[in-house]
Amino acid sequence: MNETFVGMPAFPEAAREALDDTTLRGNLRHATHTIRAKRAATVAEVSDWAELREAGSRIKEHTLRHLDRYLEQLEESVTAAGGTVHWAADAAEANRIVTELVRETGESEVVKVKSMATQEIGLNEALEAAGIRAYETDLAELIVQLGEDRPSHILVPAIHRNRAEIRDIFRTAMAGWGRPAPEGLSDRPAELAEAARLHLREKFLRAKVGVSGANFMVAETGTMVVVESEGNGRMCLTLPETLISVVGIEKVVPTWRDLEVFLQTLPRSSTAERMNPYTSMWTGTTDGDGPRAFHLVLLDNGRTDTLADEVGRQALRCIRCSACLNVCPVYERAGGHAYGSVYPGPIGAILSPQLRGTASEIDVSLPYASSLCGACYEVCPVAIDIPEVLVRLRERVVEGGPAVREGNRVVLRPARGHAAERAAMRAARWTFTHPGALRTGQRLASRARRLRPRTLPGPGAAWTATRDLPEVPAEPFRDWWERTRGGKEETT
Amino acid sequence: MRVALFLTCVNDTLYPDTGRAVVRLLGRLGVDVDFPLAQTCCGQAHYNTGYRHETEPLARHHAEVFGEYDAIVTPSGSCAAMVRELYPRLGERARAEGRGEELAGVLAPVVPKTYELTEFLVDVLGVTDVGAVYPHKVTYHPTCHGLRSLGLGDRPRRLLEAVRGLELVELPGADECCGFGGTFAVKNAGVSAAMGADKMRNAESTGAEVLCAADNSCLMHLGGTMSRAGSVVRPVHIAEILASTEEEPAR
Secondary structure, three states: OOHHHOOOOOHHHHHHHHHHOHHHHHHHHHHHHHHHHHHHHHHHOOOOHHHHHHHHHHHHHHHHHOHHHHHHHHHHHHHHOOOEEEEEOOHHHHHHHHHHHHHHHOOOEEEEOOOHHHHHHOHHHHHHHOOOEEEEOOHHHHHHHHOOOOOOOOOOOOOOOOHHHHHHHHHHHHHHHOOOOOOOOOOOHHHHHHHHHHHHHHHHHHOOEEEEOOOEEEOOOOEEEEEEOOOHHHHHHHOOOEEEEEEEHHHEEOOHHHHHHHHHHHHHHHOOOOOOOEEEEEEOOEOOEOOOEEEEEEEOOOHHHHHOOOOHHHHHHOOOOOHHHHHOHHHHHHOOHHHOOOOOHHHHHHHHHHHHOOOOHHHHHHHHOOOOOOHHHHHOOOOOOHHHHHHHHHHHHHHOEEEEEOOEEEEEOOOOOOHHHHHHHHHHHHHHOOHHHHHHHHHHHHHOHHHOOOOOOHHHHHHHOOOOOOOOOOOOHHHHHHHHOOOOOOOO | OOEEEOOOHHHHHHOHHHHHHHHHHHHHOOOOEEOOOOOOOOOHHHHHHOOHHHHHHHHHHHHHHHOOOOEEEEOOHHHHHHHHHHHHHHHHHHHHOOOOOHHHHHHHHHOOOEEEHHHHHHHHOOOOOOOOEOOOEEEEOOOHHHHHHOOOOOHHHHHHHOOEOOEEEOOOOOOOOOOOOOOHHHHOHHHHHHHHHHHHHHHHHOOOOEEEEOOHHHHHHHHHHHHHHOOOOEEEEHHHHHHOOOOOOOO
């Protein structure tokens, strides 16, 4: 995954920045609550939502089980339609392939459709290193790129910015990337949109190479699908002479009929729209229409390893709608950057540690970046049981166990730094399987109740920093029960 | 019908009043509950933190203690969800690891017989008016496991609405997590505290005196937050409200 995220601190530390930034928290709260309410309303309009969710989940599960077959079929269909298929095992290979393809055209700039796959592999940075400039054309991605920022949401990468901040970014940075912002630009949405339109139009008309991802790839016809709201994607997909699409292997669906389900669930879950404004589909190349050369780069980058985990593999069903981000109380407070990946929020917390492994500080902390409230599972349009996968990954962190890494079966050792916790859990287990010991502990606590401290040492300090400890009762329930037989022998 | 009270380790140790309230309430409704003294902990904290192998002996112990009863009642949505939703999963995992049916066989009997208190009142006893009196302004927080894992729906609300003197007011953002989440409260203390503070402010905005929930662990987190902040709202478990009468009023 993206090299820029290596060395990220653990989630709790990374979240502190957002927690301390009241503007950021206000922006996030406003945006997530607005879209949350809208999504709920548009989903409620569909009488067969539960069936659609089930169908989407089944289609994805079926495809994942027979992924090898459908990918081969896809390769045949794309090739037959005049496209060229490339296979990339990891980010470095994908970046190498794309860089080489752009070089062959002799161009030194590309226009980009918003794409999570190219974000994941850090393509823009790789192209930059090869002397090729990549222009993001999605409005939010443009804001992130101009602001030398990182995306913080799957669908709305600049969700953490408000209008005034965007105006300032446009005023300061647009000139360095092409057409400058108009004089006296205000923070009115229409003016901001117009500034972006003028800036981007020049790039669309000049570019000879377009780079995209895809929301779906249809195996039976080799058709690629991008759904979007702004139309900038369609510009990039139709105007350049060469089109290069980098797509994760899990994006394949068997047939056109399968799209019917997702073209209903995706827009309602993501932007709360009944239908997304632009659905672009392209199949290989066609003489006299659209790009003359089409390259499909199929990206693995940890996906085959993830597929080997029978519980964790459901993360690969994800259609990147980001409904789970918008309802997540943790995401709402911690912000997207804290997740140390282009995939933030609940889905990021299960996807990143699977795609990248749990070796780094950030990846080892992500399975714990959730209170397991279950809101993410409830809204997921392909029914990914995110809480279950989180617990599975926690198990992998503290107990180790079998996994697949780069195609090899390995037995992971427990992550470091959990020794004290493990000892405490074992001690608690011992106490709880010895009721007499539990009672002794309770009585000791009751006897020492007047010594209840205001602050606790060690990990307990995290509790007492903002919360008071509960009072310890004079008598635990079991002693009362034994003394009174459930109140029947109680004397007053 | 032999009914057992599964009080949970948190209630037993820190909130015995809730246990006494359940005993009094059910007694008033003609149910004589037993409290098996060998009970300890369902293992939820272990399981949710990733210690599945430490959870198994706890689940086994729990099922052995409660297996004989016809119904098991607990005043905790999250511990009921642990038994109902996750015990079957523990059995499946043991089976998948080639350890046979034994664990699944031991755990299975308690799964369908475990009821969260409000479920037991409404579904098993068939009552919504439990004859309680509680003249206070109350707002209700439906805890995550009660809401999503158990699907308690409007049962707690119907019970509260039937309490004489009680004024029930809507909690804004009711279905949002309070931020407790077991070890989450310590591992991600900053985010947890922010979530708790928001829940507290929402409760305060209703003008209620009492924040009620069906889980003392969530109330422990919220109560600790409110106490530290000097809030006028106080946490009270739903069992204590339902047990409250004119003769023996709850605080």
